[in-house]
Amino acid sequence: MQLDHIKILGFDADDTLWNNETFFREAEVDFFQLLNEYAPRAQVEKKLFEIEMQNLEQYGYGIKSFVLSMTETALFITDQKLPGRITHEILEIGKAMLAKPVKLLHEVEETLGRLTETHELVVATKGDLLDQQRKLRKSGLAKYFHHIEIMPDKQITDYQNMLARLKIPAQNFFMTGNSIKSDILPVLEMGGYAMHVPYHTTWAHEDVKDDIQSPNFYRGQTLADLLKIIEG
Missing domain, CATH: 1.10.150.240 (Putative phosphatase; domain 2)
Structure with missing residues (x-):
C-alpha cells in the first residue's frame, strides 16, 4: 500500500468533524x-x-x-x-x-470507526480548551481517538511539539482538515501528509490561496474520501 508507513492520522475538529x-x-x-x-x-x-x-x-x-x-x-x-x-x-x-448542538458532518463517525481499526487517531485542533472539550464530549467521538491535542495555534512548532509528545516523525503523520492555512500547509512544510476537505464557509483569517503542488497533498470532498487514500 502506498501509504503503509503512515502510523498516526490527525483530524481537525471544527468544520472537519462537526459544524462550527x-x-x-x-x-x-x-x-x-x-x-x-x-x-x-x-x-x-x-x-x-x-x-x-x-x-x-x-x-x-x-x-x-x-x-x-x-x-x-x-x-x-x-x-x-x-x-x-x-x-x-x-x-x-x-x-x-x-449552547449550540454538536452536529457531525457527513459520514464522520463511520469513517473514524473504520480507521481506528488500523491506525492511531488524534484530534489536533485549536480554540478555547473548555469549549473544545465540551464539543468533543457532546459529539460522542472521543472513543475513537488515542490522543487529544488542543493547541493555542496551529503553526509548524505546534505540530512539531505534538509529534514529539507522540514520539513519531512527521513522515509517519497524516493530517486532515478544512483549513489550508492551519491544517495543511504547516504539516506539508514539516514533511508530513495532509488532505483538505473544504467546508462551505471559511473565516477570512483562514482563507489563503490554494496552489499546493506537493506530492504529499490530497483533496477530498468528505471525510470518507480519506478511506480511499489510506486503505488504497
Whole structure:
C-alpha cells in the first residue's frame, strides 16, 4: 500500500468533524443588527475583523475571544457609550453559541470507526480548551481517538511539539482538515501528509490561496474520501 508507513492520522475538529463556522457567521449577523443604528454593517464588519486580529495573540481562538472582540468593537462604534442592553445582548449571543448542538458532518463517525481499526487517531485542533472539550464530549467521538491535542495555534512548532509528545516523525503523520492555512500547509512544510476537505464557509483569517503542488497533498470532498487514500 502506498501509504503503509503512515502510523498516526490527525483530524481537525471544527468544520472537519462537526459544524462550527456557521454559528459564528450567524452570530455576526445578530451583532451587526444590534449596532445597526450606530453604523453601517460594512463598517462594523471591518472593525470587528480588525479587532479580532489584534486580539488573537492575547485571547486566542474561540467563542470567548469572539465575545470580547464584539464587545470591544461595540465600544468603538458607540464612541465608548455602549448601552447596557447591547452589552447584555452580546453576552447572550455568546451564551447561545456555547449552547449550540454538536452536529457531525457527513459520514464522520463511520469513517473514524473504520480507521481506528488500523491506525492511531488524534484530534489536533485549536480554540478555547473548555469549549473544545465540551464539543468533543457532546459529539460522542472521543472513543475513537488515542490522543487529544488542543493547541493555542496551529503553526509548524505546534505540530512539531505534538509529534514529539507522540514520539513519531512527521513522515509517519497524516493530517486532515478544512483549513489550508492551519491544517495543511504547516504539516506539508514539516514533511508530513495532509488532505483538505473544504467546508462551505471559511473565516477570512483562514482563507489563503490554494496552489499546493506537493506530492504529499490530497483533496477530498468528505471525510470518507480519506478511506480511499489510506486503505488504497
